[in-house]
Amino acid sequence: MRRLIAFCLLLLPALSPARADPVTSFALDNGMDVVVIEDHRAPVVTHMVWYRVGAADEPPGASGIAHFLEHLMFKGTETREPGEFSSIVARNGGTDNAFTSYDYTAYFQRIAADRLGLVMELEADRMVNLALREEDVRTERDVILEERNQRVENNPSGLFREQVSAAQYLNHPYRVPIIGWRHEITELDRDAALDFYTTHMTPNNAILVVAGDTTPEEVRTLAEEHYGALPANPDLPPRTRPQEPPQLAERRLTLRDARVSQPYVARSYLAPERDSGAQDKAAALTLLAGLLGSGQTSVLNEALQFESQIAVQTGAWYSGMSLDDTTFNLFVVPAAGVTLQDAEDALDEALAEFLETGPDPDHLARIKSQLRAQEIYDRDDAAGEARRYGRALTQGLSVADVQAWPDILQSTTAEEITAAAREVFDRRRAVTGWLMSPEVTQ
Amino acid sequence: MIRLALALLLCLATLPARAAIEIEEVTTPGGLSAWLVEDHSIPFVALEIRFRGGAALDPADRRGVTNLMTGLLEEGAGDLDARGFSRATETLAARFGYSAGDDTVSVSAQMLTENRAESVDLLRDSLIAPRFDPDAIERVRGQVLSGLRSDRTDPRAIAGREARALIYDDHPYATDSAGTPESVAAITRADIVDAHAAALARDRVHISAVGDITPDELAALLDRLLGELPETGAPLPGEADLDMPGGTKVVSFETPQSVALFAQPGIDRDDPDFLTAYVLNHILGGGGFESRLMSEVREKRGLTYGVYSYLAEKDAADLWMGSVSSANDRIGEAIEVIRAEWTRMREEGVSAEELADAKTYLTGAFPLRFDGNAQIASITAGMQMDGLSPDYVTKRNDMVEAITLEEINRVARERLDPGRLTFVVVGTPDGVTDSIN
Numbered sequence: 001m002r003r004l005i006a007f008c009l010l011l012l013p014a015l016s017p018a019r020a021d022p023v024t025s026f027a028l029d030n031g032m033d034v035v036v037i038e039d040h041r042a043p044v045v046t047h048m049v050w051y052r053v054g055a056a057d058e059p060p061g062a063s064g065i066a067h068f069l070e071h072l073m074f075k076g077t078e079t080r081e082p083g084e085f086s087s088i089v090a091r092n093g094g095t096d097n098a099f100t101s102y103d104y105t106a107y108f109q110r111i112a113a114d115r116l117g118l119v120m121e122l123e124a125d126r127m128v129n130l131a132l133r134e135e136d137v138r139t140e141r142d143v144i145l146e147e148r149n150q151r152v153e154n155n156p157s158g159l160f161r162e163q164v165s166a167a168q169y170l171n172h173p174y175r176v177p178i179i180g181w182r183h184e185i186t187e188l189d190r191d192a193a194l195d196f197y198t199t200h201m202t203p204n205n206a207i208l209v210v211a212g213d214t215t216p217e218e219v220r221t222l223a224e225e226h227y228g229a230l231p232a233n234p235d236l237p238p239r240t241r242p243q244e245p246p247q248l249a250e251r252r253l254t255l256r257d258a259r260v261s262q263p264y265v266a267r268s269y270l271a272p273e274r275d276s277g278a279q280d281k282a283a284a285l286t287l288l289a290g291l292l293g294s295g296q297t298s299v300l301n302e303a304l305q306f307e308s309q310i311a312v313q314t315g316a317w318y319s320g321m322s323l324d325d326t327t328f329n330l331f332v333v334p335a336a337g338v339t340l341q342d343a344e345d346a347l348d349e350a351l352a353e354f355l356e357t358g359p360d361p362d363h364l365a366r367i368k369s370q371l372r373a374q375e376i377y378d379r380d381d382a383a384g385e386a387r388r389y390g391r392a393l394t395q396g397l398s399v400a401d402v403q404a405w406p407d408i409l410q411s412t413t414a415e416e417i418t419a420a421a422r423e424v425f426d427r428r429r430a431v432t433g434w435l436m437s438p439e440v441t442q
Numbered sequence: 443m444i445r446l447a448l449a450l451l452l453c454l455a456t457l458p459a460r461a462a463i464e465i466e467e468v469t470t471p472g473g474l475s476a477w478l479v480e481d482h483s484i485p486f487v488a489l490e491i492r493f494r495g496g497a498a499l500d501p502a503d504r505r506g507v508t509n510l511m512t513g514l515l516e517e518g519a520g521d522l523d524a525r526g527f528s529r530a531t532e533t534l535a536a537r538f539g540y541s542a543g544d545d546t547v548s549v550s551a552q553m554l555t556e557n558r559a560e561s562v563d564l565l566r567d568s569l570i571a572p573r574f575d576p577d578a579i580e581r582v583r584g585q586v587l588s589g590l591r592s593d594r595t596d597p598r599a600i601a602g603r604e605a606r607a608l609i610y611d612d613h614p615y616a617t618d619s620a621g622t623p624e625s626v627a628a629i630t631r632a633d634i635v636d637a638h639a640a641a642l643a644r645d646r647v648h649i650s651a652v653g654d655i656t657p658d659e660l661a662a663l664l665d666r667l668l669g670e671l672p673e674t675g676a677p678l679p680g681e682a683d684l685d686m687p688g689g690t691k692v693v694s695f696e697t698p699q700s701v702a703l704f705a706q707p708g709i710d711r712d713d714p715d716f717l718t719a720y721v722l723n724h725i726l727g728g729g730g731f732e733s734r735l736m737s738e739v740r741e742k743r744g745l746t747y748g749v750y751s752y753l754a755e756k757d758a759a760d761l762w763m764g765s766v767s768s769a770n771d772r773i774g775e776a777i778e779v780i781r782a783e784w785t786r787m788r789e790e791g792v793s794a795e796e797l798a799d800a801k802t803y804l805t806g807a808f809p810l811r812f813d814g815n816a817q818i819a820s821i822t823a824g825m826q827m828d829g830l831s832p833d834y835v836t837k838r839n840d841m842v843e844a845i846t847l848e849e850i851n852r853v854a855r856e857r858l859d860p861g862r863l864t865f866v867v868v869g870t871p872d873g874v875t876d877s878i879n
Contacts, residue, residue, distance in 0.1 A: 041481070041483060041813075042809060042810075042812055042813050043809055044809065044810050044813055074731070082741075083731050083732075083737075083741060086730065086731045086732070087731070087732050087799070090730055090732055090799070090802075090803045091799050091802045091803060091806075092802070092806055093802060093803055093804075093805065093806010093807045093808070093810070094806065094807070094810070095730075095807065095810070110810055111806075111810070112806060112809065112810070138744075139741070139742070139743065139744035140744065141744070142743075142744030142745070143740055143744045143746070143747055144747075145769070146699070146744070146745070146746050146747045146767065146768060146769065146772075147747035149698055149699035149747075149767070149769055150699060150747050150748075150767050153697075153698045153699060154597055154697050154698060154699045154701070154767070258595070258696060259595045259596070259597075259696075259697060260595065261591045261592055261593075261594045261595045261596075262588050262589075262591045262592040295528060295532055296516075296524060296525060296528035297525050297528045297529055297532065302525075305581060306524075306525060309580075309581070309584075312581075312584045312585045312587075312588040313585065313588070333588060335584050335588075336584065336587065336588075336591075362529075366529065366532040366533050367532075369532070369533060369535050370532055370535045372535070373535030373554055374535075376484060376485060376486055376554060377486065377537070377552060379484050380484060380486075380488075380814040380815050380816060381814055382813075383813075437595075
C-alpha cells in the first residue's frame with residue numbers, strides 16, 4: 001500500500017520532456033510564444049493557452065481575482081453567449097477546462113486534431129472580446145464561494161495548508177491562497193475582473209502549447225491566422241512581486257478542528273526554485289525529496305515505519321517549478337497512540353541522521369534509474385508534456401531549461417544533495433504545523 | 443479549475459468506439475485469454491489485470507479483508523520482504539499498482555521492454571506468492587485504520603457510508619470496501635490467505651496489454667505471470683436488495699457546506715436500454731456545463747461548484763446516482779431544483795436539439811479517450827469486465843447515433859423515478875427535514 005492521504009499529487013515532481021517526441025518552439029510577431037509537441041499516435045490534440053499571470057500577481061486586497069477571472073472567461077464575448085464556448089467545444093466532441101495557480105492561468109481543450117483551428121478561433125476571441133454581464137458575475141461569485149467551501153472550508157487539511165503558507169511567507173504573495181480569502185472574494189466585482197483581464201490577458205503575455213497529432217507548420221499557419229492579428233499590450237507591467245526578507249525566526253502553529261480524526265505534523269522550509277540556466281540546486285532538492293519521501297524505502301519510511309513504528313505515512317516533496325522562492329515540504333502521520341511531538345521528534349532525528357550520513361549510493365542509483373525510466377513513461381502522455389512546458393515557460397524557464405533538466409538530475413552528486421539539504425533544513429526559515437482535533441491533548 | 447474533473451464518474455459507455463486501435467485476442471498455451479493492442483512506438487508495455495469479485499467477496503464479519511490483502515501484495519513476495527520487493531521494483535523502474543473495489547481487484551503494471559522478464563518475475567511473485575508477513579500485516583492494517591479514522595469526520599465519506607448503509611441493507615456493499623475499524627481490527631493472517639485464494643483465480647480474470655509486445659511474447663508472459671493461479675475462486679455474492687424509499691435523510695454534522703448524495707434505481711449494463719439511459723443521463727447531469735443539472739443549479743443560480751449524476755452499474759446492483767454540495771443555507775434550494783429537474787425530464791423528456799448535441803459530443807469525444815498505453819489498457823480491460831466484444835469499439839458510435847427521440851423519452855418516462863429519488867445530506871442544512879430516520 002503506497003499512500004493513504006493525497007497530500008500532494010506527485011511525490012516526485014514532473015520532470016522531463018520526452019526526448020524522442022519532437023518539440024518545436026517559436027514566437028509570433030505580437031510576442032505570443034508557441035510550443036509544439038508532436039505525438040501522432042492518436043488523431044487528437046491538446047490546445048492550451050497559458051498566461052504569465054496568476055494569483056501572486058493580484059493587487060493587494062483583491063485575492064482570488066485571477067481565479068475569478070478564469071471562471072468569468074467562460075461567460076461570453078461580444079459575439080458569443082455565456083457558456084457558448086464550452087458548448088461549441090462539446091458539440092465538436094471536445095472537452096475544455098481551465099486552471100489557475102500562483103504563477104499562471106491556463107485554458108485548454110482536448111479535441112479531434114482537425115478541429116484545432118476552431119478552438120484557436122474561440123480562444124483568440126475571448127482573449128480580446130470578453131463581455132461580462134453584471135448578473136453573471138454575481139452568480140459566478142456564489143459558485144466560487146461554494147468552490148472555496150468545497151476545497152477549503154469543509155476540509156480542515158485545506159484550512160491548515162492556508163495557515164502554513166501564510167506563516168511561511170512573510171512578504172511574498174504566495175502567502176495568500178490562490179482561491180482567495182473568503183472576505184475578499186465576497187468583494188470582487190466586474191470592474192476588478194475586467195481590469196485584471198485588460199492588463200494581463202494579452203498575446204505578449206501568453207504561451208500557446210499544442211500537443212498531439214499536428215505539425216509545427218500547421219500550428220504556425222493556424223496560430224498566425226487566429227492569434228497573429230491580436231494586438232500586444234505595450235503597457236504590460238513587469239512581473240515583480242514583493243520578495244522575502246531574511247527569515248530569522250522559526251514559526252509554529254497548531255490548528256484544532258473537530259473534523260480532524262487523524263492528526264498529522266507538517267513541516268515546510270523556504271527553498272530556492274529552478275531558475276533559467278541555474279537549476280543545479282533545485283535538481284539536488286528534487287533528488288533529496290525522492291530520497292526522503294518517495295516510495296516504500298524512502299529515508300523517512302525506513303526510519304519511521306520499518307525501524308520504528310512511529311508513523312503510518314510519511315512524505316517529502318519539493319516542486320522546483322516556481323517563479324519565486326518555493327518550499328520543501330515534509331509530513332508525518334503518526335501511528336495510533338503516538339503523539340505529534342513524538343512524530344515530530346522522530347522526523348527531526350531522521351533528518352539529522354541523513355545530514356550526517358548523506359544519501360545511500362544504492363538508493364540514489366534507484367531514484368536516478370526511475371527518473372530515467374520516467375522519460376520513457378512520460379512519452380505516453382502528450383497532454384502531460386504540454387502542461388510541463390506551459391508551467392516551465394510561465395515560471396521563468398525556457399524550452400532549453402526543460403530539455404537540460406534530465407541530464408542535470410542524472411549528474412547531481414550525493415555531496416550536492418547533502419549540501420543542499422544542509423542549506424535548506426534551517427528551522428529559522430521553517431514552519432511546523434500540527435493539525436489535530438480539539439479533544440486530543442498532547 | 444473551473445470544474446472538477448469527472449474521470450471517476452465516467453462509466454464505460456463513454457468509451458471511444460471509432461478509435462484507431464486494433465484489438466487482437468490472444469489465447470495462451472496455458473489457456474488464458476487476453477486482449478492486445480500492439481504499439482511499438484514507446485519501449486514499454488502496460489498491463490491491466492482485473493479479477494471480478496473484489497471486496498464483495500468479504501465474509502460478513504471480515505469486511506475489508508480483500509482490501510487489506512490487496513494492499514499487502516506489494517509488501518513482500520517470494521524471497522523478498524517488503525523492503526526488498528520495493529527496492530527490486532525501483533531498480534527495474536517498473537510501476538505496479540494494486541487496488542480493490544467493491545467488484546474488482548485490479549492490478550496495473552507498466553514495464554520497460556529492456557527488463558521486462560525480470561519485471562514479470564517480480565509481479566508474478568506478488569500475485570502468486572505474496573508473503574503476508576506479520577509485520578507487514580500490522581503496518582498496512584495501521585494504514586487502513588488511519589484512513590478509516592480520517593473518514594470518520596469527513597462529510598463526503600460520511601455521506602457515502604450513510605448512503606451505502608441505507609440502500610444496501612445486509613449486502614456486502616452496505617459497508618465501505620475498506621471495512622470498518624472493528625472488522626479490520628479482527629482480521630487474521632489466515633483470513634488474508636483465504637481472501638487471496640478467493641479473489642485471485644483464473645476463472646474470473648480479464649487481461650489487457652497495450653504497447654511494445656508481440657502476441658507470442660504476451661502469451662508466454664501471461665502463462666508465466668498467472669499460470670499458477672488457482673483455477674477457481676470464491677462464489678460471487680447475489681444481487682443486492684435496494685432500499686430507496688424516496689425522501690431525504692439528514693445526518694447532522696458541523697461543517698459549513700452540506701454534502702448530498704442522491705440515488706434511485708439504475709439500469710443493468712446488459713439491459714437493451716442501457717446506452718439510451720446513458721445518453722439520457724449525459725443530458726441530465728453527465729458532466730460539462732451543458733447538462734440540465736449543471737445549468738439549473740450552478741450556472742443559473744450559483745448554488746454549487748459542481749452537480750453530477752451518473753449510472754452506477756455494479757455487479758450486484760444498479761443505481762442512478764448523483765452528488766451536490768452547497769452551503770448549509772442553500773442546500774435546500776439545490777435539492778428542490780434537482781428534484782424538479784428529475785421530474786421535468788421524466789415528464790417532458792429531452793428536446794431534439796439536446797439529443798443531437800449529446801450525440802455529437804459522445805461520438806466525437808470517443809477517439810479522444812484512446813490516448814496512451816495505460817489508458818487504453820484500462821479501457822479495454824473494463825470492456826471485458828462489462829462483457830463487451832472487441833468490435834464494440836467500432837459499433838458503439840453507430841449505436842449512439844441510432845437512438846431516437848421517441849426512444850430516449852420513453853426511457854425517461856420508464857426509468858426516471860422521482861418518487862424513489864433518495865437524498866442523504868450531511869451537514870447542518872437549513873430547512874431540510876429528515877423524512878427517513
